[in-house]
Amino acid sequence: MxxxxxxxxxxxxxxxxxxxxxxxxxxHGHSPxxxxxxxTMRQQFEAGKLGMWLFLxxxxxxxxxxxxxxxxxxxxxxxLFKWGHHFLDKRWGATNTMVLLFSSLTMALAVREAQLxxxxxxxxxxxxxxxCGAGFMGxxxxxxxxxxxxxxxxxxxxxxxxxxxxxxxxxxxxEQQKLAHAELDLPQASVVTEVPKAQGLVLQPAAPxxxxxxxxxxxxxxxxxxxxxxxxxxxxxxxxxxxxxxGPRPANAHVFFSIYFCLTGLHGIHVLIGxxxxxWLMVLAMQGRFGPGYFTPVDLGGLYWxxxxxxxxxxxxxxxxxx
Amino acid sequence: MEAIxxxxxxxxxxxxFLCLFVTLAAFRKVRGQDLPHPEFGxxxxxxxLLTILTMLLFLTWATVAVSYIDLGGMxxxxxxxxxxLKASLVSLYFMHLRWDRPFNAVIFVGSLFLxxxxxxxxxxxxxxxxxxxxxxxxxxxxxxxxGSPQG
Numbered sequence: 001m002x003x004x005x006x007x008x009x010x011x012x013x014x015x016x017x018x019x020x021x022x023x024x025x026x027x028h029g030h031s032p033x034x035x036x037x038x039x040t041m042r043q044q045f046e047a048g049k050l051g052m053w054l055f056l057x058x059x060x061x062x063x064x065x066x067x068x069x070x071x072x073x074x075x076x077x078x079x080l081f082k083w084g085h086h087f088l089d090k091r092w093g094a095t096n097t098m099v100l101l102f103s104s105l106t107m108a109l110a111v112r113e114a115q116l117x118x119x120x121x122x123x124x125x126x127x128x129x130x131x132c133g134a135g136f137m138g139x140x141x142x143x144x145x146x147x148x149x150x151x152x153x154x155x156x157x158x159x160x161x162x163x164x165x166x167x168x169x170x171x172x173x174x175e176q177q178k179l180a181h182a183e184l185d186l187p188q189a190s191v192v193t194e195v196p197k198a199q200g201l202v203l204q205p206a207a208p209x210x211x212x213x214x215x216x217x218x219x220x221x222x223x224x225x226x227x228x229x230x231x232x233x234x235x236x237x238x239x240x241x242x243x244x245x246x247g248p249r250p251a252n253a254h255v256f257f258s259i260y261f262c263l264t265g266l267h268g269i270h271v272l273i274g275x276x277x278x279x280w281l282m283v284l285a286m287q288g289r290f291g292p293g294y295f296t297p298v299d300l301g302g303l304y305w306x307x308x309x310x311x312x313x314x315x316x317x318x319x320x321x322x323x
Numbered sequence: 324m325e326a327i328x329x330x331x332x333x334x335x336x337x338x339x340f341l342c343l344f345v346t347l348a349a350f351r352k353v354r355g356q357d358l359p360h361p362e363f364g365x366x367x368x369x370x371x372l373l374t375i376l377t378m379l380l381f382l383t384w385a386t387v388a389v390s391y392i393d394l395g396g397m398x399x400x401x402x403x404x405x406x407x408l409k410a411s412l413v414s415l416y417f418m419h420l421r422w423d424r425p426f427n428a429v430i431f432v433g434s435l436f437l438x439x440x441x442x443x444x445x446x447x448x449x450x451x452x453x454x455x456x457x458x459x460x461x462x463x464x465x466x467x468x469x470g471s472p473q474g
Contacts, residue, residue: 042363046424053427057434064438071442072449091328094387098338098380105376108417109369115361292361299364306418313409317402321390 084256086245093320103132114298117291130278154261158254162238170241339380346373365422
């Protein structure tokens, strides 16, 4: 990641990194981590940092393509997001934001400890950062597995089956409730207008896409008033009808999940890579490489981790909060 | 677990206050001490880093709390504004951009500017299309009569 290749010296003199141009050829007198084409460790550090920022700029543009995917659909079809964001649990999203922000703090502290050369503390803070990343991925696992269970896969693997099943059951529930209501308040005139409404709901099922399995709908129309509320707990429903978005389903509902999985998936891959970087940095720290004169790898790894945090700062409100 | 999750805004708020107390304690601890100066690079002290985390947590709480209120079109603006504020805090302090060489900031802000151009032009373009191009049947007939090379 950093451009600095350093020779494997057994006697390390990290902390005396101020090599001078005059004694460069001598082979000693400057840090073993200083590459030949740099005059000073400072120059090497600044060059590495510049390279890292250039890399981060390409990362921004990489995510930019997916943010464009989001923006175009948000502009053309806001209903898609109004419907879809009900499937995302903003409680988990907020928890993940906290986890990632905290890991950013521990990463910044790890950079500071590397600058001070306190080996045990570097490893401690890197380990905490790693564990926070693991916690983030754990929460992602909980969220993803719920969606996979409901058949909400990205792209062509998306299945409307469970959504439509749940919609049918919910519609049936609403109808039962209205019927029960109607029988209770029979003498009132308003009922006469309400019953046809309920039937009208039944007559127009949510336009199902091709290849639908027949819905397991309870067929107790006659005894509606007695057990009207119990219908919702039909066994075998992968998706709880009460978790459905309140509004009608837009025609291209699956696109929302493609956007969701693309953005959070690419971000999740970055978190995994960042965790790998933490492990690598921990190994380097255990070898006692970091000190006031040489902490570039920790600093650059930190920059990467903060960028991952930065992207999540935008992803969280865009996907979970904004309707 | 479910009860904690359902009150996640309170959870964030309590985390923010906890962080605030830790920050104050950290400030007390380092009072009167000199900050170490590295040979190069900038070293940020724990009190400042904790202050930034406290602010980030309060802003996270704010953006979650606002999402429960319907402000119409303002919800997006508030959410994006808070996110940008948080992103600036992270990049300026956690990523040391405030003390870094300005050229690094130019690269980063430049990439965001180019991203803005990308999104802006994409939005300009996508607004220029009609959903149905041939909605007039007469036009359609004309198109089939005169549009094809054989006709």
